[in-house]
Amino acid sequence: MVMSFSSTTSALVKTRYEWRKVFRKSMERKRRSVRRRRSTWQMSLVHADFSCRDEATRMTV
Numbered sequence: 001m002v003m004s005f006s007s008t009t010s011a012l013v014k015t016r017y018e019w020r021k022v023f024r025k026s027m028e029r030k031r032r033s034v035r036r037r038r039s040t041w042q043m044s045l046v047h048a049d050f051s052c053r054d055e056a057t058r059m060t061v
Helices: 001-060
Strands: none
Touching: none
């Protein structure tokens, strides 16, 4: 009884550790993708801002 209990707890700890590693990896990947997406989003925003300004200057001229 004690042996099986200890083995199950060790297995639980092992799976939890592995899950944590996988979770951390996925989080890093998510963060990277979000960072990349945000940079492209900012670039598109800046581009849109410039085009709007261009349109405004054209309209005034």
